[in-house]
Amino acid sequence: MSDTSFPDAPRADAQDKVRGALRYAADDARPGMAHAALAVAAVARGTVWRIDAAAARAVPGVRLVLTHEDLGGVKPPGFIMGGGYGFQSIQPLTSPQVAYRGQPIALVVADSPEAAAEGARLVRADLAAEPHQVTLDTPEADIVAQADSPLPKPMFADVTVGDAAAALADAAIRIEAEFRHPAQHQSPIEMLSTVAEWRDGHLTVQEGTQNAEAIRHGLARQLEIEPARITVLSPSAGGGFGQKNSLQAHTVLAAEAARRLERPVKLVVSRAQVFHGGSFRPASRHRIRLGADAEGRMTALVHETDSQTSRHDLFPTQYTELSSRLYGIGNFRGRERLVRNDVQTPGYMRAPYEHPAAFAVESCVDELAYRLGRDPVALRLANDAAADPVTGRPYSSRHLAECLRRGAARFGWERRSMAPGSMRAADGALVGWGVAIGAYKAATAPAVARLRLLDDGTVTLGVGGHEMGQGMRTAIAAVLQRRLGVDPGRITVEIGSTGATPQHLTAGSWGTATVVPATDEACDALLRALDALPASRTPAERLRAAGRAFLEVEVSRRAPGQPEAVIGRLATGLPAAAGPAYPEFVSFSHVAHFVEVRVEPTTCRIRVPRIVSVADCGRVVSPRTAASQLRGGVVWGIGAALREVSEVDPRHGGFLNADLAEYVLPVHADIGTIEVEFVDEPDPRLNRPGVKGLGEVAMVGVAPAIANAVHHATGKRLRSLPIRVEDLL
């Protein structure tokens, strides 16, 4: 099926989305629904020594108030990176301890959202504050070398290749620089929200998530009941971007309230509270030392990082997975450290490590090009890798050079003059053209796919995956249409809800490379089963001719090299993905971004009128949604480079700009032309359809391309994001 490109097709759920008919979790509006609201701590660290909910309980319509004094019995969920299910290990309301500003201290449940909100405002708490720290500038005692930590190895060991120190000493040219990346928040427009309901001892949870199985198994652990007594429904999430990748802290509170009230409870975490109620991209600091010979061959790279974690968990980092493998550099040394802060545990946000790492490395590579007087595209092409520098294994596919060449041609790169400040627009604006590349592991998760054909010709495919806007339903439908010749209108895709097939975490850009090959193999199995039936024109006619009402097949698929035992992890809601290093090869998606910025000379306002991005994500199964996903990743890069920062005041803790007016996301007026293109070469070594991932690589490299363009326009090297007007004044 990988022989030819897939045709353009509309998004599978677009009709429902434009009609406002698609149901997200909080769209369950029924008579009898109770509404919940959270009260949160106003100190950065401390202890609740008295909590008074009398006023809250007296509000007409308030039915229940839960605090640490009455929650009782609920167990912690365990940390998702430590064998558990939660975005962090601690469960608010199970003790008087407050680990971070904004931590929930009470849940108020009422007949209406208005009464619940009023009640939550009236919860009075006396807190004993303790000293706290919320920045990377902390005492040494709070810095943990990841290599010496209990985090599992070799996954979280420091990466070492060759002898970077010696190669650096021998280098003709050395670039040294430190980069800073702020904390940022994923901010999907659908806020964290849950509807919980018990019927006959069975708990049903509706929540937009990337990981329904973790919610199910995590709640089972927290409530000490069998997972079989829990169903999690998440057919569609209103964006995830990593924040919804695990069991959230509010979910068990809604479930417990619903159990006590014996009615459904809806808890929509307020936007301000989402900034403290879920994970975020940790602030990080990157020290780079890059060495090259006089001809511009990069010979050594040292990448040392410090990244925020919480006091209660070690959120591991893998910044050097990108930096060690982006080019064919023979000598590399990475060192990753975690800095303990009094914050909720940080987590994954689109291209969690790769985007900050690429900002650091690709800024230095641009600087190297200027030291050499060498065109930045030519320098990158000259340093492309022939094999994976860390393992020595071949890449399953690598079309980075093709991305660079196509992008340069489409952008008109040959018209660029090298000298900073040498290009001007007709209106006097400084014009800067910048380039950068990105990579992201092509990972794969195990999956079970169940395919059913009915004698009326309709097809239902169930598989482990979550639709959060990336277009998974559309990609699955494209495969079914091609393999079985069935019209999109006769296809039902069942993903995101527990109960049928196990629902593995959808993250890390492994969604398509997980569900498309599994769907493809399910089609093989169905076609084999059909072969046993009398010949006829269509599959449905064969069924009818055989007197069969339906035909169902199930296949189980693992990533290359994964043992059978991984299916057990899949079934219990634990992360079980593999990659980028497989036994025979190493797999990455790649991208090249070409950016034009214009800097208004008096105000120094930076605009991004034009970007060209070319990606290699293997075979593109759903061209229309893939193009949107690539453009969306570019928008994220613009936001990360020029807008987004979660502001911190060391005196207060927490995040100051906890709303969508002051946490500045890119808006329509920020976005110019974004032209995207795909290499669209299948990678059949990774899987037969030849698909790799796209959602995250789309963002990687945008920020350094913008920073490099700003340098080209102004001559200024800016190493701290976001880049703001004041940096250019």
Added chain:
Amino acid sequence: MDRTPDEPSDTPGAVSRRPLMIGAALAAAPLAPPGIAAPARAQDAGDGRLRVNLTVNGEARQLSLDPRASLLDTLREGLALTGAKKGCDHGQCGACTVHLDGRRVASCLTLAVQADGRAVTTIEGVAREDDELHPMQQAFIDHDALQCGYCTPGQIMAAIALVREGRAGSAEEIREYMSGNLCRCGAYAGILAAIQDAAPKMRGA
């Protein structure tokens, strides 16, 4: 508790809101004067609730409301019209955009009682079930002007209003007057193309 992070307005050291957002918010909130008068018309039902008469998607509805209830919560929780979405509850994201007497408003910042005697149109009223799609809805599909779809009803309601306001003259104007509607998935290029496609069809209709 003196202050919680749920009250960000007086946050120390807060960064300033962009003029862009303010401009968009002003453009999106032309309802104020009649809205102020509205509660006087709403009748007290005697239990602290107010009786109001709304026309929602062409249908007359009499409701007994908590005076604090937002139009958004009333539509969603009271009338089960869940097309309008809650993305911030502070008028900052635009996901809750509906039309009040034909003009776009943030329904989360509009008290339901302000809509007494007025006509509300939500995404469900743009094209009824099984009806042909509005040209703007079709254009959103054709240009894939959405991803997760959560902000989409608000984007479409804002886009339809923008064309009627005569603000679809250029790409720059569309971008400016759509900037009160955030799309975190980053479907902005598609939304722009959809509006440019649908605007002449709407004018011709």
